[in-house]
Amino acid sequence: MAEAAEGASSELPACRLRRVTQYVQENLHRELRLAELSALVHMSPYHFARLFKRSTGVPPHRFLVRRRIDAARALLAARTAPIAEIAQLVGFRTPSHFTTTFRRVIGMTPSAYRSGAGAASVGSTSVAATVDAFGQATLSASIGSVN
Numbered sequence: 001m002a003e004a005a006e007g008a009s010s011e012l013p014a015c016r017l018r019r020v021t022q023y024v025q026e027n028l029h030r031e032l033r034l035a036e037l038s039a040l041v042h043m044s045p046y047h048f049a050r051l052f053k054r055s056t057g058v059p060p061h062r063f064l065v066r067r068r069i070d071a072a073r074a075l076l077a078a079r080t081a082p083i084a085e086i087a088q089l090v091g092f093r094t095p096s097h098f099t100t101t102f103r104r105v106i107g108m109t110p111s112a113y114r115s116g117a118g119a120a121s122v123g124s125t126s127v128a129a130t131v132d133a134f135g136q137a138t139l140s141a142s143i144g145s146v147n
Contacts, residue, residue, distance in 0.1 A: 012051040016041040020052070021063075028068055028091045034060055068092065069105045076114040083110045 012020075020037055037060055038048035053059050058066070068090040075086045087098035087110075102110045 010051065010054055012041070012048075012055040017052070017055050020060075024064055024067055028064075028071055029089055030091060032064060032091075065101060065105065069102060072098070072102060072110065073106070073113065076110055079114060083114070086110070 020040055023037070023040055024032065034045045034049060037052075038045040041048060043051070049060055052063070056063055071090045072086055075081055075089065076083075081089070083098070084095040087095045090098070092098035092101065099109055102108075102113070106113060
């Protein structure tokens with residue numbers, strides 16, 4: 001019984017989690033630090049990171065990287081902006097870091113994604129199982145991914 005009570009109180013409250021995730025989404029284009037995110041919810045960085053992971057299943061940095069990659073996938077599918085510009089728009093300092101991270105998470109380079117395999121599946125209804133860069137199985141669908 002004590003474990004259940006402890007587990008319930010050891011997650012980030014929904015309103016604080018929502019505040020952080022919304023802030024991340026609105027500020028993908030710039031550098032976000034753990035201290036900045038934890039300050040939003042008035043917690044120490046260590047405590048925030050621990051509760052965030054318990055609430056979402058992933059650490060804050062992994063969550064941030066995944067949101068950046070998801071935003072980049074949408075921009076790549078639109079096929080309008082150059083890859084270097086997309087890298088900057090979603091918060092990567094250099095196009096090479098973006099490409100390396102994108103390849104690690106998605107399994108292909110941004111240009112390969114744009115030119116066919118990934119961008120073509122954006123409009124389809126197919127569902128494919130993949131393993132992301134963090135060794136976790138994910139299910140990718142045309143409207144996003146379920147982690």
